[in-house]
Amino acid sequence: MDMINILRTIRQLDRPAVLATIIGVEGHAYRKAGAAMLLPLNGDTVGTVSPGCIESDLLERVPSIWEASRYEVAEYNMDPEDDPIWGEAVGCGGVIRVLLEPIEGALRGILMDALDLLDAGKEVRFMRGLKGEELFYELATEETVRFPSDESYDWQFSIRLTNRQxxxxxxxxxxxxxxxxxxxxxxxxxxxxxxxxxxxxxxxxxxxxxxxxxxxxxxxxxxxxxxxxxxxxxxxxxxxxxxxxxxxxxxxxxxxxxxxxxxxxxxxxxxxxxxxxxxxxxxxxxxxxxxxxxxxxxxxxxxxxxxNKQKEVRHEPIRNLFGGGTEQPNGQAEAAAGAFFGRSARQYGASCSAH
Structure with missing residues (x-):
């Protein structure tokens, strides 16, 4: 639901901003894969991806991501077994992977196209695909459309965007x-x-x-x-x-x-x-x-x-890197950080501040 507010804010936005999207969850988490948050450079956020645990760390990443004009993947491990201090304090007990993308160029254009389609009363599926180190974007407007399996993509992730009820x-x-x-x-x-x-x-x-x-x-x-x-x-x-x-x-x-x-x-x-x-x-x-x-x-x-009949988030197994999706105990496909190897920024446990 946050995405409609995020898209409308982006349309009016006249300052640098980064889009944060959860692309992988292992174990328990406050928000599921597909949840998004807008992070303008001035700190006026829209949406949430956690109950407040990782937002400060995400905001600290915004200036460098915008300056580099490159995406980044941040990983937060809230598992008490791996991190007895922060994991237990937060109480999530899971691993969250967040894709951070500067709102510019192709991403901004396709997000505005998605908003135009939503305003026209259509449902939209927004897909990200990774080839090497480059992200590519596609839109589909028919609910029944499935993006074709493209072996040239190392990883695919799509979310379904709908208007508010x-x-x-x-x-x-x-x-x-x-x-x-x-x-x-x-x-x-x-x-x-x-x-x-x-x-x-x-x-x-x-x-x-x-x-x-x-x-x-x-x-x-x-x-x-x-x-x-x-x-x-x-x-x-x-x-x-x-x-x-x-x-x-x-x-x-x-x-x-x-x-x-x-x-x-x-x-x-x-x-x-x-x-x-x-x-x-x-x-x-x-x-x-x-x-x-x-x-x-x-x-x-x-x-x-x-x-419930139509999942808001559809995961594609990671291909070529692991030989197929690896099933986790919680039923989620192997998360995407591995597909972004070399571009992934990792932060374990201490992502939450003690203020």
Whole structure:
């Protein structure tokens, strides 16, 4: 999810920066392979690749990487057996390999191409390939496309880039504010809709639409990929919004309200399978903030389920160097540092500062 923010920041960026991408994980780690972070020279970072353990070290590498105009691979060993001080303190117990690339030339160009495709509503697969000591980049826009096996590549690594899951938040009352905030912080694309201008004024930075459900049809253009949260607390308009949403068959429709009110909304009938009523995970939530947590948690869980069928990160075995991928105990392919032999900068354990 960080990549959308990173790409949009790069588009506006007018200063040197380095892109950090996790390309290999052995054992446990806070973020998985494919997680990325933008490291501008001035230190204003976007995204995360750890809970704060390795960021300082990564930032220290930025000036030299930019000056050399060359990528680098940093390796961080958090295994307590190899490093009883830092490994145990961090509690990760794994090895993380991070590819650092200066944002310039071919990389910047292809990242901007990827953003243009995402803005056009397409999914993108971004591939890096290593030939000797040179990195090459490719894009594919069809989900079913697999990059051809090219024996001239010593190593390949690809990630799937998608737009944020769109959530229509119908109802802009005070209890919707924490829902909006949590969903935005959880990398959803939240659109607030209501027929009351006074309530929409509480969302000055949000994408918002004014109108009744009937008026919103043309403005919002619901799709099967959307999720809808109905929380206007107006019986007639909530019912209209649910009815319209059902005809568009979005992935999820969540309805806020008591069991009695939900019974009134559906005329005593059992809601369809795509409708979650009442909305949110059953955690005994009370009050707007706890309810917002239950809703955000439910949507995060569902988003991950929807994406499980298509892995966000696809690893290609390292060829020519090891005679195929070597399986690790945690199921990950042999990590990429070996493929970058001679270009790999390694840092064990003490990558975390003691401040």
């Amino acid at each position: 769109r959530v229509i938040l119908f109802g802009a009352g005070p209890d919707a504010v924490p829902i909006y905030q949590l969903l935005m912080q959880s990398s959803f694309h939240v659109i607030v809709a209501d027929w009351r201008p006074r309530l929409l004024a509480a969302y000055p930075d949000a994408e918002h639409y004014l109108g009744t459900p009937e008026q919103l049809k043309e403005k919002l253009q619901l799709s099967a990929e959307d999720a809808v949260v109905v929380c206007s607390h107006h019986l007639h308009y909530d019912r209209e919004m649910i009815k319209w949403s059902l005809t568009s068959r979005p992935k999820y429709i969540g309805v806020m309200g008591s069991t009695k009110r939900i019974g009134m909304l559906f005329n005593g009938e059992v809601p369809p399978a795509t409708v979650k009523a009442p909305i949110g995970l059953s955690i005994g939530a009370e009050g707007p903030y706890e309810i917002a947590v239950s809703i955000a948690a439910e949507l995060i869980a569902l988003r991950n389920q929807w994406r």
